[in-house]
Amino acid sequence: MNVTIAPSSVAGTARAPPSKSYTHRAILAAGYADEAIVRDALWSADTRATARAVDLFGGDVDRRENGTLEIEGFDGRPEVPADVIDCANSGTTMRLVTAAAALADGTSVLTGDESLRSRPQGPLLEALGDLSATAYSTRGNGQAPLVVTGPLAGGDVSIPGDVSSQYITALLMAGAVTEDGLEIELETELKSAPYVDITLEVLADFGVEARTTDAGFAVDGGQSYAPAGGEYAVPGDFSSISYPLAAGAIAGEGGVRIEGAQPSAQGDSAIVDIVERMGADVDWDREAGTIDVSRAFLSGIEVDVEDTPDLLPTIATLGAVADGDTHITNAEHVRYKETDRVSAMAEELGKMGVETTEERDSLTVHGGSSELEGATVRGRADHRIIMALALAGLVADGETTIEGADHVDVSFPGFFGLLEELGADLERRE
Ligand SMILES: O=C(O)C1=C[C@@H](OP(=O)(O)O)[C@@H](O)[C@H](O)C1
Ligand SMILES: C=C(OP(=O)(O)O)C(=O)O
DSSP, X not given: OEEEEEOOOOOEEEEOOBOHHHHHHHHHHHHHSSEEEEESOOOSXXXXXXXXXXXXXXXXXXXXXXXXXXXXXXXXXXXXXXSOEEOTTOHHHHHHHHHHHTTSSSEEEEEOOTTGGGSOOHHHHHHHHHTTOEEEETTSSSOSSEEEEOOOOOEEEEEOSSSOTXXXXXXXXXXXXXXSOEEEEESSOOSSTHHHHHHHHHHHHTTOOEEEOSSEEEEOSSOOOOOGGGEEEOOBOHHHHHHHHHHHHHHOTTOEEEEOOOOOSOGGGHHHHHHHHTTOEEEEETTTTEEEEEOOOOBOOEEEOSXXXXXXXXXXXXXXXXXXXXXXXXXXXXXXXXXXXXXXXXHHHHHTTOEEEEETTEEEEEESSSOOBOOEEEOTTOHHHHHHHXXXXXXXXXXXXXXXGXXXXXXXXXXXXXXXXXXXXXXXEO
16 A cells, blocks of 8 residues: 655544553463453554464464453463464564463474564574573574474573563563573663563563563563453553654644553653654643644754664654754664664655765754655555654655555554544555
């Protein structure tokens, strides 16, 4: 699907979709449990991949009409899957499920789409191999397809922290049901650290204790997953909220209200502060979970995305509209996502007349020098690139066509419907 957006202003109320990160963890935690109910779950291409893995491990994820997931777990002991586990486009699924597969008494095979088969899995495979499992890449390049043979007893392991925090999440979630537990030593500084905080929060909500240590993290073995009252509810997604929030800041003449924005462990709630620092008029009522934003004159700022890699595409678009330079630093790990998002935003915004300076670890967007020009841009099969370019289309001069826009299904299936409801003038073509 291609989407063409004409210059538009936006106004009205947007409901935040449920958090993708919390949903993945809740589905898998329910899998590790005997049974659990997960309310307000995100049902998207990525979270369906995690649900499929739980099914293949011998659990059963049943989605009711109201969106509630009734999950029968595999009770800490995954079966050897009867089929290859297809993680589709989801890095979170592949990392979390690789560690779960290492608990099975036999061999699992994991694969994914072309993008996922190019992302780094090596450090996690090595960590599992250093424990009692066997884990390797079929091509010997640290990328999927992956073959994992368990079982895993637990022990001490070390792993880099600057490639993906998902390795830590994966080890902590699996470690809790090993015999001996896991002591995880970080070999390098941890990037994307708030995602491990999300994990610790979900584990605690499922009655599992894990902790930070001087060297990294630790989890005792022999624990059971069970949420209080048998139920768990997923909060709203701040990475997704970044798009209507930025739309309001650049094109929200009538003001945009976002609902479902209760505080949680998500580092990406930093987007509220970022748009405010750029000069937008923002009011976040944390108790009510509402954010009100309206259009204002924006100025470029410096933003460190070490903790918040998924915000880079949104910040790049905000920087393109703002006056002056927006300097996005600590961004190397943003190159290991569905696409190399640093280059992708530099190149696609470049087609719209925006000048950028790209370095290995940073992106500077030289905003405000001239008006954005409508252009045909490539979505690069990356949901966040597509959504960030759609924002640019709201304020560009002339029409902007985003090729391959269907991939928003990965994290925000209702994205274009929501933009339309807010008043955006857009057309979909199959
Ligand atoms: O654990 C998670 O839910 C995620 C962790 C982050 O990845 P990295 O830890 O690989 O940076 C983030 O980019 C991804 O969208 C979701
Ligand atoms: C990088 C992302 O997710 P994942 O790592 O799960 O593919 C994302 O949602 O931006």
